[in-house]
Structures are given as structure tokens and as C-alpha cells.
Amino acid sequence: MLNSISYFAKLVAELAKFPGVGQKTATRLAFFILTQPQEEAEALADTIRDLKRKVHFCPICFQMTESDPCQICADPRRDRNLLCIVEEPQDVLAIERSHAFKGQYHVLHGALSPLDGVGPEDLKIAELEERLQAGEIKEILIATNFSVKGETTALYLARLIKPRGLRVTRLAHGIPLGSDLEYIDQGTVGRAIEGRQEF
Amino acid sequence: MRILNNPAIIIRHLNYGEADRIVTFFTRDHGLLKGFARGARKSRKRFGAALEPFSEARLYWTEPTGDGLAALKEAELTDLHLGLRQDLDIISLASYACELVEGLIGEGHPHPEAFDLLKALLDHLNHNEPTWEARLLFEIRLITLAGYAPHFLHCSKCGITFSDRGIFFEAELGGSLCPQCLPGRKVLSVSLLTLGSLARSLQTPLTLFEGFRFSSQTTREAHAILEQILSLHLLHPLKSLSLLDRSMPLPSA
Numbered sequence A: 001m002l003n004s005i006s007y008f009a010k011l012v013a014e015l016a017k018f019p020g021v022g023q024k025t026a027t028r029l030a031f032f033i034l035t036q037p038q039e040e041a042e043a044l045a046d047t048i049r050d051l052k053r054k055v056h057f058c059p060i061c062f063q064m065t066e067s068d069p070c071q072i073c074a075d076p077r078r079d080r081n082l083l084c085i086v087e088e089p090q091d092v093l094a095i096e097r098s099h100a101f102k103g104q105y106h107v108l109h110g111a112l113s114p115l116d117g118v119g120p121e122d123l124k125i126a127e128l129e130e131r132l133q134a135g136e137i138k139e140i141l142i143a144t145n146f147s148v149k150g151e152t153t154a155l156y157l158a159r160l161i162k163p164r165g166l167r168v169t170r171l172a173h174g175i176p177l178g179s180d181l182e183y184i185d186q187g188t189v190g191r192a193i194e195g196r197q198e199f
Numbered sequence B: 001m002r003i004l005n006n007p008a009i010i011i012r013h014l015n016y017g018e019a020d021r022i023v024t025f026f027t028r029d030h031g032l033l034k035g036f037a038r039g040a041r042k043s044r045k046r047f048g049a050a051l052e053p054f055s056e057a058r059l060y061w062t063e064p065t066g067d068g069l070a071a072l073k074e075a076e077l078t079d080l081h082l083g084l085r086q087d088l089d090i091i092s093l094a095s096y097a098c099e100l101v102e103g104l105i106g107e108g109h110p111h112p113e114a115f116d117l118l119k120a121l122l123d124h125l126n127h128n129e130p131t132w133e134a135r136l137l138f139e140i141r142l143i144t145l146a147g148y149a150p151h152f153l154h155c156s157k158c159g160i161t162f163s164d165r166g167i168f169f170e171a172e173l174g175g176s177l178c179p180q181c182l183p184g185r186k187v188l189s190v191s192l193l194t195l196g197s198l199a200r201s202l203q204t205p206l207t208l209f210e211g212f213r214f215s216s217q218t219t220r221e222a223h224a225i226l227e228q229i230l231s232l233h234l235l236h237p238l239k240s241l242s243l244l245d246r247s248m249p250l251p252s253a
Helices: A005-015 A023-035 A036-053 A088-098 A125-135 A148-164 A187-196 B083-086 B086-104 B111-128 B134-144 B192-201 B216-231 B239-249
Strands: A082-086 A103-108 A139-142 A169-172 B005-018 B019-026 B032-038 B055-060 B072-081 B168-170 B175-177 B189-190
Touching: A005 A023, A036 A148, A082 A088, A088 A103, A103 A125, A125 A148, A125 B189, A139 A148, A148 A169, A148 B083, A169 B168, A187 B083, B005 B072, B005 B086, B005 B111, B019 B086, B019 B111, B032 B055, B032 B216, B072 B111, B083 B086, B083 B111, B086 B111, B086 B134, B086 B239, B111 B134, B134 B192, B134 B216, B168 B216, B189 B216, B192 B216
Parallel strands: A082 A103, A082 A139, A139 A169, B032 B072
Antiparallel strands: B005 B019, B005 B055, B019 B032, B055 B072, B168 B175, B168 B189
């Protein structure tokens, strides 16, 4: 029946394209939009339009930005010798929240995944090599995830970058702050013991 | 609803929604299955690292429903195979092995021997360098377990036992061929030594990967033979091959 209301069906079809959103959720969301005041629905439409018009990926680090280059790449106070490589734009936000990193970023937009056929040419790796060519970067911090895909990417990058004579570091892994040792899985505990430090 | 449990090897996972995962896992007694792990990305307590590819774990699940997905309830990690994740070439070979199991052993068909074979390879790679010998042994053993073993030491058409010269191979025609039984098209020319090595490797224990050494000629010929058999029986080309080919180039002559 809902299909006979073409504008509604069209919105459901558009919403169902979102990752993790099926027909049922899309229909619920469409109903929600329909029941909102006119100005709320228009504000949503305007925001989506503005996002596509004004937000793009920085041509240097490939992070989301409204300026060109992004604020971090343009900031003279950031350490240009230190480059942190992450998988996705949201990983930059996670590291920035820590206020512990003062270098620059490079977003790969994915991770190597042999089983899914995702190779180096599908990521921003050629662009990374171009940045390294410029010679300003002295240390690379690989901050890909600690999953098989993230580790595969880290190993590939290390193999690619080390021959250039740069310092290559990897984000430390171990016991999360505030957690109980008895609930931590064997892999994490094993890595934490391997990476123990002088106290 | 009945909860099943079995040792399993995680083949791959796919993030779904905000915190869930769809996991492909190969169990010893229930074969290859797909399962839905609700909240697997958010809560580290229930599944931890047990759903990472190459992990070996005892999984608990309820039988697949209409959508074909088992509901994963719990996982007890047996072996994370941490050594596998520390070398790009090892990851490439382990990924290839997992994808090959997916390609040759269909979903839901119990195959305990194929499970033991994959487990043995992952255990081997956890502590050893990836070698062409390990790859070829895994391939020929899995091909045999899947029921696609070709004729090696006698002509697949006339049955004659080979002397040392003029031996050919064509997977589509059942395996090795003598010069009299050749089809009217170009086929692989192979040596008796390579066919003997492949046939002998099938006499060794399924889970043994140490102590084998193939010459570069045997490796190249065996690869050509197995590649032909695999392309005949796999429905799609394997995605993991692009990285594996870069990681493990064929030895030169």
C-alpha cells in the first residue's frame, strides 16, 4: 500500500541505501520525518545538501574538511615531521580527543583485506608515498586498528616505508585503562606482556 | 531453542549495523556456517578477540533461521594464532587457505578432515615461515578431500602407467595423459618427478607440513597443475590471490 505513495516509497528506498539500514528501519525513519514539523524536515534536507556541497576530503591528509587544506594540515603549530596513519576519518577524531598527538595525519580510507580483495591500490597509499617523497616527514606512527585487516595494513606500510630510513612506530596495545585483568582476553594480555615497559 | 557448540576457525567477518557482526566460521562437525554476532563490536566481554579471522574458538550458536544465519551466543577462544598476524606473507597465505576452504567446501557440509587440515596449516604458519611447500601441500590435500583428486601416475584416459618421458596434464580430462591420448589442443607438459611428488605427498599425514622440500621445477609444475584443477572447480577467482601472488612469487628456474 505504501508503494502507492510514490514520494514516501522514494524516501524509503533512499534511506534503505544507508549502511545497516533495512526496509523496516527505512520505513520507520521515513514515518518519523513525515511526522516532524515542516521546518525540521527542511533543515534535515538542507543539512544533507550543505554536507555534500561544503564538506570534502582534504587533498593532503584525506580527512573530512570544510577548508582547503584542512585545519590540521594548515596549522603551523603541528609537528610536520610526525605523521600518523589511520584507517578512517573517525579515527582522526578519536586520536584528537586524546590531545596526546601533535603531528599530522594521513587517512587511508580503508584497510588491506586479502579476503575481500582490497589491495594497496584501493587505499590512499600512492598519495602517502607522494607525501613521503617531499622529505619533511621523519617519523611515521601507524595507528591502524588491531584487527587482522589493520595489522595486515600496518605490516604492508612498514615494509613500504622502512627502506626510506624513516622511523616507523606502531600504536601501543595492551590493557585498557580502568579495566580488570581477569576479564581481558588472552591475546590482549599476551601482547601487553610482550610490550611491557620498565617501571 | 537448542544451542550447539563445536570447535571452529573464523574465516572472515563483516561489520553489520552499529555494533553487530556477520561471521563466517568453519566448524569441525557442522562444516562452514554463517552466524550473526549481536553486539560483537561493542561488548568485548562475550566474544573478545575470538571472532577475529584465523582465531580458533569453541563457538556456541543456535541453528540457522530463515535468513540462513546462526545466532552466535558465546565464544571461548582456544588459539588466537598471534604469530600469524606478525608477517604479511603469512597473513596472505592464511587468508588464501581460508578462502580456498570457503570455495571448495560448501556451506553446511560437515568435513572434519578439512577442518583438521586448515587448523594444522594455521598452527604451522603460527610458528613457521610461509613456504611454497606448505601452500602446495594444503592445496593438493584439500582438493583430494573435496573429491577432486586427479589421476597422477597413470594416464587418465587409457590407464597406462608412465615411464619417465612425455607426460601431460589436463584437469578437465581427469588428470595426467600419455602422448597417445592427447586432445587436439595444447596441454601442460609435466615431469614424472612432479607427479610422483604430488602423489607421495598424499601418502603423508594430513596435518604434517614440516620436512618437505620441493625443487623449483617441481614447485612451478605442481603450481601449474593445482592452479588448473582449482580454476576448474572454483566458482569464482579467489580475491586473496592478488596479495598472495605479490607476497609469494614463483621460484625462478
